[in-house]
Amino acid sequence: MIRELGALTRRELLRLARNPQAIMTSLLLPILYLLLFGQAxxxxxxxxxxxLLLLVRGAPTYFSYFAAGMAGFVAVxxxxxxxxxxxxxxxxxxxxxxxxxxxxxTAIFGSRLLAGIIQPVGLAFLVLGLAVALGKAGLSGLxxxxxxxxxxxxEVVLAVLILSVMFASLFLAIGFTIEQPQTxxxxxxxxxxxxxxxxxxxxxxxxxxxxxxSVASYNPITLAVNVIRENLFAGAxxxxxxxxxxxxxxxxxxxxxxxxxxILLARRALAPKA
Amino acid sequence: xxxxxxxGTIVADQLTRVFNGxxxxxxxxxxxxxxxxxxxxxxxxxxxxTTTVSMLxxxxxxxxxxxxxxxxxxxxxxxxxxxxxxxVFQEMTSDGDLTGRENLELSAALYxxxxxxxxxxVNGLLERMQVADAADRLAKTYSGGMRxxxxxxxxxxxxxxxxxxxxxxxxxxxQGRAGFWKYVQDLRRDHGMTVFVTTHYLEEADGMCDRIAxxxxxxxxxxxxxxxxxxxxxxxxxxxxxxxxxxxLVDILRAVPGVLSVTAQDGSFRVKCQNGExxxxxxxxxxxxxxxxxxxxxxxxxxxxxxxxxxxxxxYREDEGMSATDRAVMLGRVQNRLGGRR
Numbered sequence: 295m296i297r298e299l300g301a302l303t304r305r306e307l308l309r310l311a312r313n314p315q316a317i318m319t320s321l322l323l324p325i326l327y328l329l330l331f332g333q334a335x336x337x338x339x340x341x342x343x344x345x346l347l348l349l350v351r352g353a354p355t356y357f358s359y360f361a362a363g364m365a366g367f368v369a370v371x372x373x374x375x376x377x378x379x380x381x382x383x384x385x386x387x388x389x390x391x392x393x394x395x396x397x398x399x400t401a402i403f404g405s406r407l408l409a410g411i412i413q414p415v416g417l418a419f420l421v422l423g424l425a426v427a428l429g430k431a432g433l434s435g436l437x438x439x440x441x442x443x444x445x446x447x448x449e450v451v452l453a454v455l456i457l458s459v460m461f462a463s464l465f466l467a468i469g470f471t472i473e474q475p476q477t478x479x480x481x482x483x484x485x486x487x488x489x490x491x492x493x494x495x496x497x498x499x500x501x502x503x504x505x506x507x508s509v510a511s512y513n514p515i516t517l518a519v520n521v522i523r524e525n526l527f528a529g530a531x532x533x534x535x536x537x538x539x540x541x542x543x544x545x546x547x548x549x550x551x552x553x554x555x556x557i558l559l560a561r562r563a564l565a566p567k568a
Numbered sequence: 569x570x571x572x573x574x575x576g577t578i579v580a581d582q583l584t585r586v587f588n589g590x591x592x593x594x595x596x597x598x599x600x601x602x603x604x605x606x607x608x609x610x611x612x613x614x615x616x617x618t619t620t621v622s623m624l625x626x627x628x629x630x631x632x633x634x635x636x637x638x639x640x641x642x643x644x645x646x647x648x649x650x651x652x653x654x655x656v657f658q659e660m661t662s663d664g665d666l667t668g669r670e671n672l673e674l675s676a677a678l679y680x681x682x683x684x685x686x687x688x689x690v691n692g693l694l695e696r697m698q699v700a701d702a703a704d705r706l707a708k709t710y711s712g713g714m715r716x717x718x719x720x721x722x723x724x725x726x727x728x729x730x731x732x733x734x735x736x737x738x739x740x741x742x743q744g745r746a747g748f749w750k751y752v753q754d755l756r757r758d759h760g761m762t763v764f765v766t767t768h769y770l771e772e773a774d775g776m777c778d779r780i781a782x783x784x785x786x787x788x789x790x791x792x793x794x795x796x797x798x799x800x801x802x803x804x805x806x807x808x809x810x811x812x813x814x815x816x817l818v819d820i821l822r823a824v825p826g827v828l829s830v831t832a833q834d835g836s837f838r839v840k841c842q843n844g845e846x847x848x849x850x851x852x853x854x855x856x857x858x859x860x861x862x863x864x865x866x867x868x869x870x871x872x873x874x875x876x877x878x879x880x881x882x883x884y885r886e887d888e889g890m891s892a893t894d895r896a897v898m899l900g901r902v903q904n905r906l907g908g909r910r
Contacts, residue, residue: 301677309665312706391661391722394627395678396650566646568629 298401299408302392306409320413324368324421332360332425333434337498349500352530353523356498357434361425362526363495365418366519369454370490372414373462374482376406377469381478399564403470403557407462414458439528446525449538453521453545460514460549467556470563495519517545576600577730577762578607578624583633585619593619595786596633601762601779606752608777609766610872616786617766618658621734624764625655638729651679654728658735660715662722664708668699671707671718672725679726693721696751713744720748724755731755733765737772745769749776770872780872782879790879798870801878802828804844805868806851808837811861820858824850844869 310317337356338346346356353359383389392402422436429435440446465482472478492506493515502510510516524530524538531537578601585594594616601607609617622628624635626646635642638652662671672690681689694700697717702710707718716739724731733752737745749772755761767773773780774794781791790797810817813835821830821839826847828840841847844867855862868874 297680298678301674305663305666305670305674308670309663312665386664387657387659387661388663390627390657390659391663392678394625394650394655394657394661395675396647396680397678398647566626566629 295398295401298397299404302397302401302405303408306405307412310409310413317413320372320417321420323371324364324417325424327364327367328361328421328425328428332357332364332428335360336434338434345500347533349498351499351523351533352527354437354439354527355434357425358437358439358527359498359523360496361421361436362522363519364421364425365454365522366457366493366515367490367495368421369414369418369458369518370461370486370515372417373410373458373465374486375465376410376462377465377467377472377482378475378478380406380466380469381473381475384473393564399561400557402564403466403560406466407459410462410466411455411458414462415454418454418458436526438526440526440530441528442525446538449542450522450525453518453542456542456545456549457514457518460545460552463549463553463556467559470560489513489515493519512544514545514548517541517548521545577603577605577639578635578637578764580620580624580635581633583620583623583635584631585616585623585628586631592786594623597783597786597788598633599781599788599791601764603762604756604760605778606756606763606765606776608773608780609764609783610770610773610780610876611766611783612768615783617783618734620783621655621732621764621766625653625732626650652729654723654726654731656719656723656731656733656736658738660719662707662715662718664706666707667704668694668707668710668714668718668721669703671722675722675725679728681726689725693725697721698747712739713741716740716744716748717751720751727759728761729759730762730764733763733767735766735768737767737769745772752776770876774872782876784880790875794872797872797875801840801870801874803840803842804847804870805874806839806841806844806848807864807866807868808839808851808855808862809835809864810837810855811863814858814860816858817855817860820854820860821851824854826850 335356337349341349347353350356350359353362380389383392425436426438427435429437442450464485468478468481472481492509493513494502494510495515497510499507499510518541520534520541521538524534524541534541578599580600581598583594583597584592586592597616597620599607609620611617619628623630624637624642626642626649630643637649640648640652642649662668663674666674669690672693673686676686676690691700694703697720699710699714699718699721702714707715710718716737720736723733731752737748740748752763752765753776756763765773765777777794779791779793780797781788782797783789790800792800808817808821817837818830818832821827821837824847826841826843828842830840831838839847839851848865848867852862852865
């Protein structure tokens, strides 16, 4: 199992490394968001500082709130195409070859998951780093006002990791289940957009209607960005009803549920047709 | 099944697959393949060849019946069967985004080839399949023939005890086919590998298989060695095409000594006989004496094409599923074969 997982993961990484265009394209979206929209949507200029703290839950600026949310945003959006690769591998016969070997469904699924989360996790931290660098360059930037502890940094890393694993599993399962690329992209959009738009990734918390907040507070992306923001911004804890570890636990619960369902769907798809 | 059949390396017992509750793609197929045997499954598209292979290789469940491969029940222990077999599919399934070497290394790892053996085995296969010079090029840059040879290497890198070949030479030129079959024969000789092959190509089945089963509409309609199948035809076939229809010609031809049977077909007369070559002048002479003009006379030695016609009631090349190219190539080959009896 370990050897099969390693061999299949190597295959995925080789394919990724041989497609620099895909890597470069995936960098464009977060850079555009930070350089254009993050700079343009400057609520700090229009809202008094105390009110702003309420709107963005203790973040020093809207850009800081936005940048932390962008990390969660790209951790999800960079997983969107992971299932499409499964569909194309099926169309090109590669999945048929792999399924005909003794490699089990867990190794086939796991290898794609392992290789597939490198990009979203990497992008999420690239966004945070770039946002800090923008601030140092005199533009609106991410202002980390808390003194980040080892526990806090670990929580941030886990939040990004769990969020990526969860959505990568979900989209992989869809890829294993659906045979047509068009249907896949329709299904992914039907999930992706509502989940992103009902989260607190980019939208200021204080501007949300009460009912919308109720929905957003259970959204896994919100849970992940809550963990990031609570750990990056001094005094932010007082704007959140729970400690970051509680949000991390909630995110983990979401992830476990989704991953179990995803593995079951993938195993079913890879089993001999009854 | 009989005890002898149970000892076969591949055994199918009343194997049946029904799709959507009504389409019986494979219907009660039974056969046994001995260790080291090359067994051919012959039939047109849609006959049930690939469905049978899919069931035997644990890629598809059976609706009823049972099958064992290398002594392992396919339906109960599919993962164990996968460890013991190699497969070459009719389509390209190696990864075009990996090099030839990487494809072989991946396959070796998935089949659990001992780590220390991977490099020498991969290098040996690359040499043997004549792709060593392109070993570090992406497989998608290979020519059709190179890619097919890579497919065979990927399917045999773990030296399986049973090899399934599903239309393995589709799209290969004659030289490529010859090389492909030489390697399969080498594997069989060196490793005692049992080979189960499905093919469209009659001459391949004739030349390479120890035994052949002809499958049509999900049923095995005939099985045996190529020589046995041809012997069942009872002799040569002379086709006589008169210039005009003459009902008496059937009786005239039947009366010729050595003629076994005469059947009318599309304005022609199909004469089954022993020693067709010697009988042609006599038949022409009999027709002339009866004042029947002849537009053409042809002699066919027993071939698998004739066997197929005999057991399915239609000519093999009439298969609607075959591409025009395949039909043309096969027709040419069959015609070439008419020059000599096996």
